[in-house]
Amino acid sequence: MQILKEKIKQKAKTLGFDVVGFTKPHVDEDTKKKFKEFLENNCHGEMNWLERHFEKKIDPKIIWDEVQTVMVLGLNYGPKANPLLKNNFKEIANASVYANNKDYHDVIFKKLNLMQKWLINELKIKSKLFVDTSPILEKYFAKKADIGWQGKHTNLVSKEFGSWLFLAEIFLPIKLNLNNNSIDNCGNCRKCLDICPTGALIDEYKIDARRCISYLTIEYKGPFPQKIRKKIGNKIYGCDDCLSVCPWNKFSTPTNNKDFLSSKNEKELSFFLGFSEKKFKKFFKDSPIKRIGWVSFMRNIIIASGNSEEKSLIKYLKKLSKNDNPIIRGSCIWSLNQLMKEKEKKIFEYMKRKEKNKYVLYELDMTNKFF
Ligand code: SF4
Incomplete structure (x- = not known):
């Protein structure tokens, strides 16, 4: 044996x-x-x-x-x-x-x-x-x-x-x-x-x-x-x-x-912020990252962007904040709140008027609270 x-x-x-x-x-x-x-x-x-x-x-x-x-x-x-x-x-x-x-x-x-x-x-x-x-x-x-x-x-x-x-x-x-x-x-x-x-x-x-x-x-x-x-x-x-x-x-x-x-897969956050679902699937086809799907991946990229102190990412986040998926919109709101100057945050009032989703409205309400 x-x-x-x-x-x-x-x-x-x-x-x-x-x-x-x-x-x-x-x-x-x-x-x-x-x-x-x-x-x-x-x-x-x-x-x-x-x-x-x-x-x-x-x-x-x-x-x-x-x-x-x-x-x-x-x-x-x-x-x-x-x-x-x-x-x-x-x-x-x-x-x-x-x-x-x-x-x-x-x-x-x-x-x-x-x-x-x-x-x-x-x-x-x-x-x-x-x-x-x-x-x-x-x-x-x-x-x-x-x-x-x-x-x-x-x-x-x-x-x-x-x-x-x-x-x-x-x-x-x-x-x-x-x-x-x-x-x-x-x-x-x-x-x-x-x-x-x-x-x-x-x-x-x-x-x-x-x-x-x-x-x-x-x-x-x-x-x-x-x-x-x-x-x-x-x-x-x-x-x-x-x-x-x-x-x-x-x-x-x-x-x-x-x-x-x-x-x-090691890239700057800005590289991924422009990813469509199709591009995500193609780029990660051989990677374990494909398993989490595009929505979770974008949520992660968006939150990391909010932590980046990189003002240049605001334009990508604004674009993504119009996405159909509430998790993506909600995550963008938090990250924009981290990166934008106070006077720029008027955008949240405008978003509130248009938003119907309860979770996203919650994120908007939280923009004036500190964590
Ligand atoms: S306590 Fe944690 S860091 Fe320390 S030897 Fe064990 S596994 Fe490693």
Whole structure:
């Protein structure tokens, strides 16, 4: 079994995976309890699928009753420079590191498919493949498979790759010799909790997604809570602050995977403010950003523009404030209010007379309140 395990591991490495581990398809009672509490406290916000898939999450056998081993695979996407530096460039549309390149789901799935073919052809072993595509507690299994540990920010930390590993899983219907002993190396550090702009890390190892910029800019479809908008800064898709500050990143190395090297999506906010839905779909066709759709993307760009202190963006926002979508109109009103001089704000009176939508009228009413 040890030889078989090594053979499978070596094949995964030749396909480009940087780290591979194996564990049992079993979720411990403490993890189940904490996940239940997370849901009961509504810390998952509007991610209702987490509730719907609770049973599957805590028992991989519901997903595939033949599974005997969970193989966890990690791919390094380490950036060249610390992403925290990007927070200083207010005119830049600051997307999470993982979203600046090709969609990792597509890149990894190709590798997993090759792995699956090899398993069946060479070893006659069936398998099931997952890359963020099914209800699997992937960080938990990565920890159990000795890929790293779940840091106080709840994400995976690796001694070798820091915060920068994409994860995937392969379910195998065979038992392998396992010797798991993952250790938590956070010690007294609290850097990730201290840096979180919105206080989403409510305690060590506890997150409230409703305050998390990643959740708000990617999963959440409504208007951003007023009190959080300024804290979002220039972030337009996800947030890497808690990952970037982790001291373990000093051992990480930048990825050399060509699919994750470019930063084609890194542009100024003005570049995106003129995007139509058609242009959005074309520009982001290979990027994970396409998943949030044009309205959420424009909402994010508009709010970041309001935080930019860039008066030159006012003309774009005025144009967008006439858009049919109330989320876009409402976001523009907030951002115009941040950028315009007092005497220019008479425009809000004119908008009020024409506006019918209750939410947009609320945004207009809020223009003379301070946050
Ligand atoms: S920043 Fe510190 S506390 Fe947070 S995950 Fe890294 S080591 Fe752990």
